[in-house]
Amino acid sequence: MTRQSISFTEPNNNWINTQIESQEYKSKSELVNDLIRQARVKEDKLNIIRAKLIQAEKNGFTTQGQADILSEFKKDLGIEIKL
Numbered sequence: 375m376t377r378q379s380i381s382f383t384e385p386n387n388n389w390i391n392t393q394i395e396s397q398e399y400k401s402k403s404e405l406v407n408d409l410i411r412q413a414r415v416k417e418d419k420l421n422i423i424r425a426k427l428i429q430a431e432k433n434g435f436t437t438q439g440q441a442d443i444l445s446e447f448k449k450d451l452g453i454e455i456k457l
Contacts, residue, residue: 380406423447 382390390402399405427440436443 390405393399393405394401399408424440427443430436431438431440431443438446
């Protein structure tokens with residue numbers, strides 16, 4: 375396992391410490407690794423959505439462009455999706 379040194383802003387450090395104090399995580403390393411895993415899963419899901427949108431657009435299943443569809447998803451879900 376690679377060892378790293380990172381710095382946190384005070385609000386982030388306070389939140390991390392709260393998670394550890396509540397015994398949600400045993401250490402900062404465990405928490406950070408879990409957050410990275412979650413981000414990787416989210417990225418994988420977004421990549422699947424992008425691929426399906428591109429394929430649907432190529433197959434003529436929609437007349438909207440990819441940017442328009444993603445913009446609608448962003449609005450409906452209240453999330454930011456970047457290409």
